[in-house]
Amino acid sequence: MLSSHVSRGSAHRWAPLLSALARRSLSSSLASPAVAEQPAPRPWVYDMTKSELIARMQEFDLEPYRARQLWSWIYQQGVVDPYKMTTFSLPLRERLAREIFQFGLPSVVDPLRSDDDTRKWLLRLDGSLVMPESIGPDRPCVHAPFDPERGIGLRPDLQDEGPGMWKSLASAAKKPGVIETVFIPRGSTGTACLSSQVGCSLQCSFCRTGAMSKAALRNLSSGEIVAQFLSQRLALGDFPSSRPERIVSNIVMMGMGEPLLNYRNLTRAVEVLSSEDGLALSRRRIIVSTSGIVPLIERMGHDLGVELAVSLHAVNDRLRDELVPINKQYPIEMLLDACRKYPTNKPAKKVTFEYVMLKGVNDSVEEARQLARLLRPIPSLVNLIPFNPWEGSPYGTSTVEAIEAFTAALHDESSRHRGQIIHVTVRWPRGRDIMAACGQLANKGVAQASRASALVDSLPAAGESPPVGESGAAAQA
Ligand code: SF4
Incomplete structure (x- = not known):
């Protein structure tokens, strides 16, 4: 309309203004008010x-x-x-x-407590955040009312699904973004077992986490790793950090997922967890367990200075290819070479090797002797973990007699060589009652959770220094 009032001779003088007005009109008609008012995303x-x-x-x-x-x-x-x-x-x-x-922190689907005081929480990672100061020891998780401006509280769209929705752990577990975090007590302190991924891509044949749907698989952010630790400490009344005794005194990265396949966020999480003016957890109190991502093992030692645990589970490549398929890419010899080079692997330091005991599969006396020989150059702690079967798993649990014979053979073989440092622990899993629920309902590998409880006894208790100066062959069952 404006152009009709302009003479032909002066039209060129108005052209830039008309063009600008047209652009403005077009852009304002395209932009919806909702998009225009969208606040800039804020980092968690x-x-x-x-x-x-x-x-x-x-x-x-x-x-x-x-x-x-x-x-x-x-x-x-x-x-x-x-x-x-x-x-x-x-x-x-x-x-x-x-x-x-x-x-805000991820909300807890349901806190579980074992007969032996092992605690487990399923955390929902769907964008809902809660203010959990109201949670104390043994108090149930209470969802904060939803605050749309701050994005805090249980999202209304989930509330609409009805209060029964989260009563069923099974239904919660099927949703992407549900992870578990476990506290394993020892005396007045204990260890947090943290997850690094939702699900796992490595598909170890004895582990149910590996059987989770690939659609659910994703890396946790560093905040989601740190939040597991914070959630545990809040639930256990373990703040402020200036308390003389910490309740949650150690961490094992041994929950869902392969931590070294989420290396960047693992690194960032360790930085936050060990920050001196923050959570101030010594890196010697953090154990990272890997199934054998060889290229990152030595680097992790240099970058992070944390303790190393390796899921070994077999003494030859044929069997390990089947149990831990990543072995096809990084076979046992490469893996043990990386362990030998691990920077904290000084004479006084040990690498932890986890070995799940599968009936008639990997639990013979001869395999125990081979294991001792394989580990000869590496100061080692061997954790023997009786398999805890889950529905549909193709494996059974080794008998007590087989485990005792395996332990004795390991001890005997290692004692033949002066200077070999190999400690052996057998720990029947703690929290078996709630782990079983976990394995069935959250697709969590029971055997894997048991690994964590087996490892707890190798960790320094609060106030203790990490183990130093051990020498010579020793074994304890
Ligand atoms: S044992 Fe660990 S690496 Fe293997 S599938 Fe389970 S979570 Fe993944």
Whole structure:
């Protein structure tokens, strides 16, 4: 319409204005109000390393000391809700919560407690975050009311599915993004067994996690790894970190997934977990268990300085190809060579080898002797793990007699060679009652969870130094 009032001679002078108006009109008609008002995505605070947290707050003109205060609140005090961070003014708390970060932890589907006090939580990773300060020892998880502005609480679309939805662990377990995290007590302290992936791509034949649908498979973010540890400490009343005795004193990366296939986020998580002015967990108290991603083993030792555990389970490639298929890519010789070179593998340090005892498959006395010979150059702790069968698994559990004979043969063979350092532990799995529920309902490999409880006894208790100075052959069943 405007152009009809313009003379032909002056049209060229109006052309840029007309063009700009037309573009503006077109773009405003295309943009929906909802999209235009969409707030910029905010990072989840637990997904950030400390330097990233500082940088993020500087983007909002906040001094680094503010980031250090926030770091202390979330990791030393265990405070999840920014509105409870009382060293910040109310306007700053508002900015933190509404402009700068997302806060809150994944909600717990159902806490389980074993007869022997082993605890297990299924965490739902669907974007719903909760403020769990109300959770204390033995108190049930209570979902916070949904706050749409802060994105906190149980999402209404899930609430609409009815209160019965999460009563069934089975239905929850089928949904992508449900992981488990386990606390294994020892005396007044204990170990957190953390997951690194939803599902696992490696398909070890004795492990039910590997049988999960590929559609559900994904890496956990570093925040999702750290959040498991925080959730455990909050549930157990293990904050603030200045308490003289930690309840959750160690970590084993031995839950769902292969940690070295999520190396970047594992690295970031270890950085957060071991941050001196945060959770301050010694890296010597973190064990990473791998099924044998050889190229990353030595690198992990250099990068992270954590302890190494290896799922071995067989003494020859033919059988290990079947039990742990990644062996076809990285056979036993390559794997043990990487273990020999592992940087913390000094005379006083041991690599842990997990060996699931499968009836009539890998539990003969001759295999025990071969195992001792294979491990001769490596100071080792061998964890023998009686298999805990799950429905449909093709394996059975070795008899007590077979396990005892295997242990004796390992001990005998290693004692023939002066200087061989090999310790043997056999641990019937703890938390078997809830692990069984886990194996059936969350697609979790029971045997794999048992590995963690078997390993717990090799870890230093709170207040103890990591084991040092052991020498000579020793065995204990
Ligand atoms: S044992 Fe570990 S690596 Fe193997 S399928 Fe299970 S979770 Fe994956």
